[in-house]
């Protein structure tokens with residue numbers, strides 16, 4: 001199937017009854033209701049780009065179904081008219097995974113936003129794919145629980161999108177990425193059949209683990225419509241501190257020391273120039289006096305700061321390094337802003353090429369030094385707790401992104417830690433997945449979506465010539 005079948009997306013504006021797309025639009029209108037079929041360019045625009053603005057395309061139309069049955073009807077209509085579908089969550093993606101390439105139908109899950117009752121005894125909740133992380137977390141908080149994944153875009157990022165991209169964020173060190181939070185899910189396959197794997201039993205060895213397969217598949221295998229999420233105990237009190245570190249080895253050593261001292265909820269890395277950038281472009285106060293140390297490690301530790309022995313443990317963790325230790329919640333938020341507002345500050349400087357990579361901890365210092373050599377203007381920060389780095393390239397010459405990713409691959413890392421592959425890196429998957437891996441992925445795609453209806457051009461490298 002080619003995305004050129006309904007290329008351009010302006011057919012919807014043409015005279016009624018003369019255009020082949022009219023039949024599809026009529027079917028979609030019947031499926032979701034006229035108010036939730038967007039064909040007008042102005043109405044579509046917000047659904048046609050990623051958060052950075054680096055990726056944008058034109059859709060034939062946007063549909064906003066209200067429930068699983070409507071998703072089924074949309075997929076059946078699109079299949080009947082050989083028009084591909086791009087599933088879309090909260091629009092916070094950074095690699096163009098939920099952006100049309102030209103002429104697809106964008107399927108927004110935003111109206112599937114129900115949050116079910118929290119199962120307090122079992123520590124879980126069933127939610128619609130369109131529920132935002134913040135909404136689900138609020139509901140969990142009422143019962144002393146939390147979603148195990150947290151990230152800065154929590155107010156817009158949706159659970160379905162986070163599962164589809166296997167989102168990471170700042171709590172991976174404590175609870176793992178999004179796929180580890182998935183107990184079960186409901187998803188619609190390309191042929192309109194519905195996989196209902198919601199129960200999420202603690203043990204279920206009956207064959208292939210389909211929820212795990214769909215987590216991280218970026219809408220290329222099925223459309224996730226509901227998720228049974230594991231919840232984790234909500235920390236009652238935490239200690240947040242920012243620690244100046246001399247180099248990567250020092251920072252990694254402090255993370256290891258913090259782990260030995262107790263539960264580490266987050267271990268994040270920023271650099272002096274990034275902190276100055278956030279100060280200058282997002283108005284966040286400098287957390288330490290100048291001259292800033294080259295690396296700053298933000299740690300969030302579980303446990304009451306006033307607990308006996310805590311002060312001594314913190315003093316030992318800090319040693320003689322410069323440090324800011326949050327005295328209260330407002331202070332903690334200020335320290336977190338130094339890290340979380342990097343994304344926004346980078347964006348104010350231009351449209352970045354955002355690379356999210358994981359490297360083996362032992363290779364991190366070397367990779368960082370090499371990135372500095374080949375991309376001296378890159379803004380680098382990340383989740384040192386799970387050895388992932390965000391390399392933000394501004395005004396990058398062509399090929400620099402690939403150079404950085406090749407470097408990561410050469411050190412045994414991953415070129416897609418938590419943002420997904422999307423359209424940005426589909427052609428580079430082979431850097432860290434060998435031929436057998438890619439062939440297996442293609443076979444799964446063909447089995448579940450033989451006509452290529454779902455999110456074409458994303459995740460998998462283009463088909464080899466002659467296939």
Ligand code: MLT
Nearest residue numbers: 152169340342343354390
């Ligand atoms: C983050 O860690 O802040 C997010 O992954 C977003 C980003 O990389 O800018």
Ligand code: ZN
Nearest residue numbers: 169383390418
């Ligand atoms: Zn991140």
